Amino acid sequence: GDLSKVRQMAATAQREEPQKIPLARRKTGFDELYITFTPEQAHSQSERCLKCGEHSICEWKCPLHNHIPQWVELVKAGKVLEAVELSHQTNCLPEVTGRVCPQDRLCEGNCTLRDSAGAVNVGNIERFITEQALASGWRPDLSAVVPSGRRVAIIGAGPAGLACADVLARNGVEATVYDRHPEIGGLLTFGIPAFKLDKSVLARRREIFSAMGISFRLNCEIGRDITLEQLQSEYDAVFVGVGTYRSMKAGLPGEEAPGVYDALPFLIANTKQVMHLPQIPEQPYINLAGKKVVVLGGGDTAMDCVRTSIRQGAEQVTCAYRRDEANMPGSRKEVKNAREEGVEFEFNVQPLEIVLNQQGAVSGIRLLRTRMGAPDAQGRQRPEPVPGSEFVMPADAVIVAFGFHPHALPWLEEQGVKLDDKGRIVASVNSAIRYQTSNPKIFAGGDAVRGADLVVTAMAEGRHAAEGIIRWLGVPPQTAQA
Numbered sequence: 001g002d003l004s005k006v007r008q009m010a011a012t013a014q015r016e017e018p019q020k021i022p023l024a025r026r027k028t029g030f031d032e033l034y035i036t037f038t039p040e041q042a043h044s045q046s047e048r049c050l051k052c053g054e055h056s057i058c059e060w061k062c063p064l065h066n067h068i069p070q071w072v073e074l075v076k077a078g079k080v081l082e083a084v085e086l087s088h089q090t091n092c093l094p095e096v097t098g099r100v101c102p103q104d105r106l107c108e109g110n111c112t113l114r115d116s117a118g119a120v121n122v123g124n125i126e127r128f129i130t131e132q133a134l135a136s137g138w139r140p141d142l143s144a145v146v147p148s149g150r151r152v153a154i155i156g157a158g159p160a161g162l163a164c165a166d167v168l169a170r171n172g173v174e175a176t177v178y179d180r181h182p183e184i185g186g187l188l189t190f191g192i193p194a195f196k197l198d199k200s201v202l203a204r205r206r207e208i209f210s211a212m213g214i215s216f217r218l219n220c221e222i223g224r225d226i227t228l229e230q231l232q233s234e235y236d237a238v239f240v241g242v243g244t245y246r247s248m249k250a251g252l253p254g255e256e257a258p259g260v261y262d263a264l265p266f267l268i269a270n271t272k273q274v275m276h277l278p279q280i281p282e283q284p285y286i287n288l289a290g291k292k293v294v295v296l297g298g299g300d301t302a303m304d305c306v307r308t309s310i311r312q313g314a315e316q317v318t319c320a321y322r323r324d325e326a327n328m329p330g331s332r333k334e335v336k337n338a339r340e341e342g343v344e345f346e347f348n349v350q351p352l353e354i355v356l357n358q359q360g361a362v363s364g365i366r367l368l369r370t371r372m373g374a375p376d377a378q379g380r381q382r383p384e385p386v387p388g389s390e391f392v393m394p395a396d397a398v399i400v401a402f403g404f405h406p407h408a409l410p411w412l413e414e415q416g417v418k419l420d421d422k423g424r425i426v427a428s429v430n431s432a433i434r435y436q437t438s439n440p441k442i443f444a445g446g447d448a449v450r451g452a453d454l455v456v457t458a459m460a461e462g463r464h465a466a467e468g469i470i471r472w473l474g475v476p477p478q479t480a481q482a
């Protein structure tokens, strides 16, 4: 009963964090920061789980509804291969989510042990299970799947498209994934830096997906290299998971000057350098070695930019954010890591203009201090300017990391797919055939439908869309439906 739960909680050992590589290596290279749990760590951290119920709060708060306490229980019992089987029933990239999910806002942030001994280290156990199983040669087994004879094209090899392909393959539907990039992963590969997610992780997954019968057509852009019309005639259905790629502008005078960069082209070119891939002339590698860098924004993308700048050898790196630290949208863990690596923070500042030198290049940024105003009718406090507080922060480079809007999709609209007033694809989220667009043969999910969000929400939508496709095609389901 309740009393025994309370006793159990009181007796639970403290949460343990994974080891990090040495600080000197973090500041100079792009090696992954965290080291996978050892079997001993994974076991002792699993022992802490209280197995709160058949459907525990951690599972409920996970957008994929991962069977967390059940696979943690299998790790306790030393059954890692059974744990990895179970984890793949809901998640085709557990080694990725184990690394990049904001667990502190999802499973771990709601764990019963959160406020006492500390949440169960779900992310690191998930990562351990997958790494251990894959290293031992374990692979998803689709040998019992009965082919349906149906074929689906997937546009975008990001988490939404990959999760859709996985569920289709497990239900005997042939999936072919198209992407304009030379590697799968979408923002997992060309967005999230290697120090959070090593680039070998997605290359390994590409081989695993290929062995599951999923085909990839990389370096192929729909709407340029081939048409959507062509895909519609060759396949029984199409899934669109193309993400959101229009960078929000700061709207500052001087924003077009040399030395002002958008976050994503900076991160993508850097990753290509790390991966030894060719650069494209329109988005060249940006080297910030020896520079004073100011990054505008306070989300995950801003944290990835400041930490990439440090690793490139920037002289000074400052994150300038308009609210206070408590109101930063990014993961707490990553803010702490950025500080450790030498990033400075300037909170409660509003940018006014980019200051230019005589050559017309960036020499600084004019900022105004703000303070939180009186609560409005809804009780929300907005930052308001402090009069006479303007100052110029010297900078050789300014990176704008304010987030992303949907980009234009003319090739999709031409085929009768409706977009909403923000440019997001309209898909049937709650009907029987889920994630179908206004063109019945075309389904969609992930950031392109919900707006820029998370890896795990994109994957959840890709899975739901696959279930919608299976139902619409009348294919008998061979997996448990979410």
Ligand code: FAD
Residues within 6 Å of the ligand: 100, 101, 102, 155, 156, 157, 158, 159, 160, 161, 178, 179, 180, 181, 185, 186, 187, 188, 191, 192, 193, 220, 221, 222, 223, 241, 242, 243, 244, 264, 267, 300, 301, 304, 445, 446, 447, 448, 452, 453, 454, 455, 456, 458
């Ligand atoms: P994407 O990952 O954007 O994938 C879309 C794919 O479609 C891309 O590969 C693109 O090349 C391809 N494509 C687009 N148009 C075409 C076309 N016409 N033809 C062919 N291919 C096309 N989320 C987290 O949960 N944790 C994090 O730590 C995190 N960090 C982030 C850091 C950065 C810098 C950024 C930008 C985002 C981060 N996110 C993070 C958010 C997360 O990466 C996204 O929400 C997620 O990747 C969305 O998945 P998706 O499949 O919808 O789209």
Ligand code: SF4
Residues within 6 Å of the ligand: 048, 049, 050, 051, 052, 053, 056, 057, 058, 059, 068, 069, 110, 111, 112, 113, 119, 120, 122
């Ligand atoms: Fe275990 Fe925490 Fe989930 Fe409870 S909420 S089952 S303690 S991981």
